[in-house]
Amino acid sequence: MRSPAARPSAARPLAWLAALLALYLCAPFLASIPQIGQADWANVDWRQTWSAVGVSAASASVSTLLVLLGGVPLGYFLARSNSRRMAVLGFVVQLPLALPPLTSGVLLLFLIGPYSAIGSLFGGTLTDSFAGIVLAESFVSAPFLIVAARSAFAAVDRVYEDVAATLGHRGGSRFLRVMLPIAWPAIRAGLALAWLRAFGEFGATVMVAYHPYSLPVYTYVMFGSQGLPAMMPLLLPTLAIAILCAALSIYRRRGRAESPARDEDAGAQTDSAPAIQTHGQERVRLAFDLEHSIGAFQLAVRWAPHARRLAIVGPSGSGKSMTLRLIAGLEAGGRESSRSHVMLGDVDLGALAPEGRRIGYMPQDYGLFPHMTVAQQLAFPVAADAAGARYWLDHLGLAGLTRYLPAQLSFGQRQRVALARALTQRSRLLLFDEPFCALDTPRRRLLQSSLRSLQRDIDVVTIVVTHDPDEAALLADEILVLEHGRVLQAGPVHELFRHPASVRVAELLGLPNIGEGVVLGNGGIDTGAGLVLRPDPCGFAAGSRVMWRVAPDGVRAAGQGAYAGRIESLQLRRGERRMQIRIGGIVLDTRADESASDGVAVSLDIDPVSISVWSP
Numbered sequence: 001m002r003s004p005a006a007r008p009s010a011a012r013p014l015a016w017l018a019a020l021l022a023l024y025l026c027a028p029f030l031a032s033i034p035q036i037g038q039a040d041w042a043n044v045d046w047r048q049t050w051s052a053v054g055v056s057a058a059s060a061s062v063s064t065l066l067v068l069l070g071g072v073p074l075g076y077f078l079a080r081s082n083s084r085r086m087a088v089l090g091f092v093v094q095l096p097l098a099l100p101p102l103t104s105g106v107l108l109l110f111l112i113g114p115y116s117a118i119g120s121l122f123g124g125t126l127t128d129s130f131a132g133i134v135l136a137e138s139f140v141s142a143p144f145l146i147v148a149a150r151s152a153f154a155a156v157d158r159v160y161e162d163v164a165a166t167l168g169h170r171g172g173s174r175f176l177r178v179m180l181p182i183a184w185p186a187i188r189a190g191l192a193l194a195w196l197r198a199f200g201e202f203g204a205t206v207m208v209a210y211h212p213y214s215l216p217v218y219t220y221v222m223f224g225s226q227g228l229p230a231m232m233p234l235l236l237p238t239l240a241i242a243i244l245c246a247a248l249s250i251y252r253r254r255g256r257a258e259s260p261a262r263d264e265d266a267g268a269q270t271d272s273a274p275a276i277q278t279h280g281q282e283r284v285r286l287a288f289d290l291e292h293s294i295g296a297f298q299l300a301v302r303w304a305p306h307a308r309r310l311a312i313v314g315p316s317g318s319g320k321s322m323t324l325r326l327i328a329g330l331e332a333g334g335r336e337s338s339r340s341h342v343m344l345g346d347v348d349l350g351a352l353a354p355e356g357r358r359i360g361y362m363p364q365d366y367g368l369f370p371h372m373t374v375a376q377q378l379a380f381p382v383a384a385d386a387a388g389a390r391y392w393l394d395h396l397g398l399a400g401l402t403r404y405l406p407a408q409l410s411f412g413q414r415q416r417v418a419l420a421r422a423l424t425q426r427s428r429l430l431l432f433d434e435p436f437c438a439l440d441t442p443r444r445r446l447l448q449s450s451l452r453s454l455q456r457d458i459d460v461v462t463i464v465v466t467h468d469p470d471e472a473a474l475l476a477d478e479i480l481v482l483e484h485g486r487v488l489q490a491g492p493v494h495e496l497f498r499h500p501a502s503v504r505v506a507e508l509l510g511l512p513n514i515g516e517g518v519v520l521g522n523g524g525i526d527t528g529a530g531l532v533l534r535p536d537p538c539g540f541a542a543g544s545r546v547m548w549r550v551a552p553d554g555v556r557a558a559g560q561g562a563y564a565g566r567i568e569s570l571q572l573r574r575g576e577r578r579m580q581i582r583i584g585g586i587v588l589d590t591r592a593d594e595s596a597s598d599g600v601a602v603s604l605d606i607d608p609v610s611i612s613v614w615s616p
Contacts, residue, residue, distance in 0.1 A: 029239075032232070032235070035231075035232050036232055038229065038232075039229055039230075039231075039232035039233055040226070040229040040230055040233075041233060043226075043230070044230070044233045048213070048218065049218070049233065049234060049237070050237075051212075051213070052213045052214060052215040052217075052218035052219075053215050053237045055130070055133065055212050055213065055214050055215070056199050056200075056214045056215035056216070057199065057241070058130075059130060059133040059134050059137055059198070059214060060137060060141075060195050060196075060198035060199040061195070062134050063134045063137040063138040063141060063194075063198045064141065064145075064191060064194050064195045064198055066134070066138055067138055067141060067142045067145050067146075067194055068145065068191060068194075070142075071142055071145040071146045071149055071194075072145070072149045072180070072187060074093070074146055074149070075145070075146050075147075075148070075149025075150040075151075075152070075153055075187075076149065076150075076153045076175065076179065078090045078146070078150045079149075079150045079151075079152075079153035079154040080153065080158075090150070093142070093143060093146055094143045094146070094147060095143075096139055096140050096142070096143050097143045097144075097147075100203065101140060101201065101202065101203020101204045102203040102204070102206075102207060104136070104139055104140050104203065104204040105136060105203055105204035105205070105206065105207025105208050106207060108135065108136060108139055108204060108207070108208050109127070109207060109208060112126040112127065112132070112135060112208070113126075113127060113208075114127055127208055127209055128208075128209050128210060128211050129209055129211075129212075130209075130212060131209075132205075132208045132209030133205055133208070133209045133212075133214055135208065136201060136204040136205045136207070136208040136209060137197075137198035137199075137201045137204070137205065138198070139204060140197060140198070140201050140203075140204050141194040141195070141197040141198040141201065142194065144190055144193040144194040144197055145187070145190045145191055145193075145194040147190065148186055148187055148189060148190020148191070148193070149183070149186075149187050149190060151186060152183035152184075152185075152186035152187050152190075153179060153183050155183070155186070156179055156182050156183050159363045159367050160178050160179065160182065160367060160369060161174050161178065161179060162325070162328070162330045162354075162361060162363075162367070163361055163362075163363070163367035163369075164177070164178045164369075164380075165328075165329075165330065165353075165354040165355050166328055166330075166354055166355070166357065166358075166359045166360065166361040167355075167380060167381040167382065167421070167422075167425060168355045168356075168358070168381055168382030168383055168425065169355055169380075169382060170355055177380075178369055181369075181371045182369070182370060182371055192245045195245060196241075196242060196245050199215070199238075199241065200216055200238070201214075201216060202216035202217060202220065205217060206220070215234070215237070215238060218234070219231070219234045219235075219238075222234060284308070284344055284345035284428060284460075284461060285304075285305070285306065285308070285344075285345065285461075286304075286305065286308075286310070286342075286343070286344050286429065286461045286463075287303065287304035287305075287342075287343045288301070288302070288303060288304075288326075288327055288340075288341060288342040288343070288350075289301075289302045289339070289341040290302070290323060290326045290327075290339065290340055290341070290342075291338060291339040291340075292322060292326055292331060292338045292339075292340070293338070294322075297317075297319070297485060298485050299319040299322055299323065299326075299485035300485060300486060300487075301319070301323055301480070301482065301485075301486075301487055302487070303480050303487070303490050305478040305480075305490070306478070307476070307477035307478040307492070308459070308460070308461045308462065308477075309455055309461075309462055309475060309476045309477045309478075310461065310462065310463045310464070310476050310477070310478050310479075310480070311463070311464045311465070311466060311471075311472035311475060311476030311478075311479045311480070312324075312463060312464070312465045312466075312479075312480045312482055313466060313467065313468075313469055313472045313479055313480070313481050313482070313508060313509065314467065314481060314482035314483050314508060315467060315483060315508065316467065317484075318482045318483045318484060318485065319482055319484075319485040320433075320465040320466075320467075320482055321433050321434075321465060322485075323465075323482070324361070324431045324433050324463065324465055326340050326342075327340075327342050327349070327359070327429075327431060327463070328354055328357065328359050328361045328431055329349070329350075329352065329353060329354035329357055329359075330354055330361070344428055344429055344461065345428075349429075355382070357429075358383060358425055358426065358427050358428060358429075359422075359427055359428075359429045359430075359431060360418075360419070360421075360422025360423070360425075360427035360429065360430040360431065361422075361431045361433075362415075362418045362419075362422070362430070362431065362432050362433065362435060363433045364433060364434050364435065364437060365414070366414050366415055366417070366418035366435070367418065368406040368409075368414055368417060368418060368421075369406070370405065370406055370407065371405075372405070372406075373402060373403050373404060373405055374393075374398060374401045374402045374403070374404055374409075374417050375402040375403065377406075377417055377421050378392070378393070378417075378420055378421050378424050380421065381421060381422075381424055381425035382425070383425040383426065384424045384425055385424055385425070385426065388423065388424050388426065389420070389424045392419075392420035392423050392424060393420065396416040396419065396420050396454075397416065398413070398416055398417060398420060401413060401417075411439060411443065411447070412443070412446070412447050412450065415435065415447055415450070415451070416450075419454065423458065423460075427460060428460055428461065429460060429461045429462075429463070430460055430461070430462045430463070431462075431463050431465075432451075432462065432463065432464045432465065433465045434465055434466060434467070435447075435451070435464065435466075436448060436466075436468075436471065437466075437467075444471075448471060448474055448475065451475060452474060452475055455475065462475070464476060469508065469509040469510045470510070472493070473493050473497065476493060477492065477493060478490070478491060478492050478493065479491070479492075479493055479496050481496065481505050481508055481509070483504065483508065488501065488502065488504060488505050488508070489501040489502070489505045496509060497509060497511065498612075499547070499612075499614045500514065500547070501547075501616060502516075502547075502616060503515060503516060503547075506549075511549070512552060512588070512589035513549055513550040513551070513552060513555075513588050513589055514547065514548070514549045515527050515529075515547070515548055515586060516528075516545065516546070516547055516548070516616060517533070517545075517546060517547075517548050518543065518544070518545055518546070519538060519540045519541065519542050519543065519544045519546055519613075520532070520542060521542045523535070523537060523538060525538065525546065525548050525611075525613065527548070527584075527585075527586055528585075529584050529585030529586045530583070530584020530585050530586070531563070531583045531584045531585070531586045533548060533550070533606065533611050534562075534606075534608055534611075535548070535608050535611035535612075535613055536608045536609050536611070538611075538613040539613070540613060540615075544615075545616060546613050546614065546615060546616065547613070547614050547615070547616045548611060548612070548613050549611070549612045549613075550588060550606060550610055550611055551607075551610035551611075551612075552578075552588075552589050552590045552591065553590070553591065553610065554606055554607035554609070554610020554611065555581070555588050555589075555590035555604060555605075555606055555607075555610075556590070556604065556605050556606075556607070557593075557602050557603065557604060558603055558604060558605040559603060560603065561602075561603035561604040561605040562604070562605055562606070563583050563603070563604040563605070563606060564583070564601065564602075564603055564604075565581040565582055565583040565588075565601070565602055565603075565604055566581065566582050566599065566600070566601050566602065567579050567580070567581055567592075567596055567597065567598055567599060567600050567602060568580045568581065568582045568587060568598075569598060570592055570596060570597070570598055576591065577591070577592045577593075577594075577596075578590070578591060578592055579591075579592035579596050581602060581604065583604070588606075
């Protein structure tokens with residue numbers, strides 16, 4: 001084991017490089033300290049100095065405000081767009097960062113100079129004026145804010161916008177109430193940099209507006225006339241302002257305690273919740289017919305289940321999450337290759353925007369807004385009901401957590417907050433996208449049980465997307481099996497697990513000892529892999545293609561058994577020892593006793609009653 005003393009030596013070259021640059025950056029400030037006493041304080045024109053400071057501060061503030069109003073939306077659209085035009089625009093608006101300031105000033109003179117079309121229109125007032133200073137500073141400082149805003153919005157998960165849409169908020173509200181607050185810390189730092197860049201701008205300003213004097217221009221003039229001794233009185237206001245802005249840019253609001261709330265993942269519930277009323281006395285049913293394509297991937301799903309607890313099962317990339325997003329209206333449509341027909345009872349959800357569907361959409365981490373407390377989360381839906389919010393707070397054991405932020409909640413508490421938020425707006429459909437995939441097994445089972453209990457209490461349709469067939473069987477009454485964007489089978493849970501339509505469906509459902517075969521004349525089933533099964537009369541004519549299944553408990557070791565096989569592997573599943581026995585080209589799973597070991601030849605019997613047969 002490496003000793004702790006050996007660890008710092010590995011980073012020593014990096015530390016020297018970091019220290020060297022840090023020393024160089026600090027050295028000018030240290031060198032200026034002795035100059036304070038040697039400066040020519042007696043001959044300072046304080047009136048002109050503070051006038052220059054005021055001009056720079058005022059022009060930088062106006063410039064930054066203008067840049068803020070346009071730069072934040074521009075950064076948002078640059079971050080959200082993948083079009084080539086926006087990419088070109090993003091490149092062009094950053095060019096001032098690469099240009100020498102004097103070059104920027106010359107370019108601005110081409111646009112707003114006294115002999116340009118725009119300059120003539122304004123009678124030459126756009127140069128050698130306060131307006132000229134603002135225009136020059138805006139041009140050179142805007143990229144700092146735009147880059148910061150673009151990076152900030154690009155780092156925000158789009159799922160927050162999606163969740164906000166399903167909670168009834170339109171685009172402007174989603175931007176102002178969700179995206180901007182989440183991205184604001186990074187934007188704030190960019191805003192401080194933009195202000196400082198504008199405050200200190202010299203090159204473009206001196207070309208466009210030599211008068212009135214800004215602080216950088218006045219400093220240049222004084223240096224030319226009085227030399228270095230006059231500089232310190234002019235530098236002090238600049239240094240003070242720079243230090244203040246740097247402090248504001250790195251300031252972080254102190255949050256509440258970082259420790260998570262207690263009541264870790266217990267699904268606290270009191271008396272039974274009243275069922276959410278739907279249309280008439282009958283329970284609402286969901287039906288959808290979806291077609292969508294992204295690149296080479298094409299999705300085509302049609303399902304009209306009879307139950308209200310539903311699950312979609314399939315491997316990664318099968319289109320499960322896309323199906324949920326289409327139901328919620330979150331996938332971009334409008335193309336000939338896209339169709340989204342969704343009926344919930346007698347309501348055509350496909351004709352509504354996502355904010356009008358009143359759907360509870362819960363991604364993997366439940367999409368809680370990181371800047372909102374539990375109370376604010378429940379008040380956020382447009383159709384939020386205050387009385388309903390109070391009820392669900394009590395019913396789901398959240399009453400003591402109203403002031404907590406999502407980062408302070410356990411995963412189970414986040415799940416309950418997301419549920420309460422959706423139910424507060426009386427959602428008729430709850431969509432869960434892989435809700436437990438990131439959890440360890442004990443916690444996953446606890447939260448599955450909690451959700452199962454809630455499903456019994458509320459009269460809404462729930463769809464759970466999962467790759468875990470056991471989870472689907474627990475949380476759903478009907479399952480849809482999806483692969484490569486196509487439905488392999490759909491129906492009641494017991495039907496799919498008892499009679500999967502194909503070997504692939506059986507694999508996706510985790511069912512062992514299933515295959516295809518042909519019925520022989522003597523009633524046996526030829527598996528085509530060196531194994532002939534002899535079921536109790538199968539009821540199919542000779543030559544029929546059938547699916548077959550052998551119940552694991554029907555496979556037993558016997559001294560003089562009818563089948564010869566070899567133990568291929570041993571596994572421990574949920575505390576039970578299992579073995580996989582190969583007979584010809586077929587592998588059968590069954591219980592293993594303590595004497596079983598890998599690679600040992602065994603003699604077996606297969607109980608005819610344990611063999612079930614059905615049409616594929």
